[in-house]
Amino acid sequence: MDADSPPAPQKKTRTHESCHRFSKLLLISFIIFLLLLKMLFSVALITLSKKYSQPLDEKEIIRELNYIELECTKQHSLLKVWSCCLNDWKPFSSHCYFISTDAASWRESEEKCSSMGAHLMVIHSQEEQDFITKILDPDAAYFIGLSGAGHQQWRWVDQTPYNESAMFWHPGEPSSDNEKCVIVNHRDSGWGWNDVPCSGKQESVCQMKKIYL
Structure with a gap:
C-alpha cells in the first residue's frame, strides 16, 4: 500500500500545471482581444475625425434632410445648427x-x-x-x-x-x-x-x- 502512494501527488501536480497554463493562455487571449478592440476603436475615431473635420456639403445635407421629410435652414453658420419643420409646415420664429x-x-x-x-x-x-x-x-x-x-x-x-x-x-x-x-x-x-x-x-x-x- 505504501509502495503505491507516490503516483497520486504527481497526478495532482500535472492537473495544477494544466490549470495554470490554461489560466495564462486565457489571460493572454483577453489581452490580445483588448488590444484589437483598442485598434478598431482608434481606426473608427480617426475615420470620424477626417469626415467631420472637413466642411460639410450643404446641398448634400439638405438632400438628406428632405429625404426624412424635414425642411431646414441654417440657424448658426459657426455652430452648424439647423432649425427644421416637417414638410408642408410653415416656419416662424x-x-x-x-x-x-x-x-x-x-x-x-x-x-x-x-x-x-x-x-x-x-x-x-x-x-x-x-x-x-x-x-x-x-x-x-x-x-x-x-x-x-x-x-x-x-x-x-x-x-x-x-x-x-x-x-x-x-x-x-x-x-x-x-x-x-x-x-x-x-x-x-x-x-x-x-x-x-x-x-x-x-x-x-x-x-x-x-x-x-
Missing part, C-alpha cells in the same frame, strides 16, 4: 405651423394636432398674428387654441397665460357666453378673432416647436 383644411369641431381639430405632436395655434404677438393671417384663406375660418369656460374666462390650450395686451378680437367680439371656442377669420375690417360654438365645423391651424439639429 421658434415654431412650425400647419394649416388643416379638413373642417372639424374644436375638439376634433385639437386631437388631430395632438396626433402630429402639436396643438392648436397659440398667438402671443402681433407679428405671429400677421404671419399666420398672410397665408390663410380669407374666405375660410380657422380654429385656434383658445377656448373659454364662460364669463370671458379664456385660456390657451398649452396653458400659457392669456395676455390681454395681445388680443385680436373683431369689433364687438367676443359676443356670447355660449360660444366658447375661438376662430380667426377675415371681415371687412381685416383679420381678427371671433368666438363660436365649439361643435361647429371649421378649418384649423396646428403649431409645434421647431426641431433643431
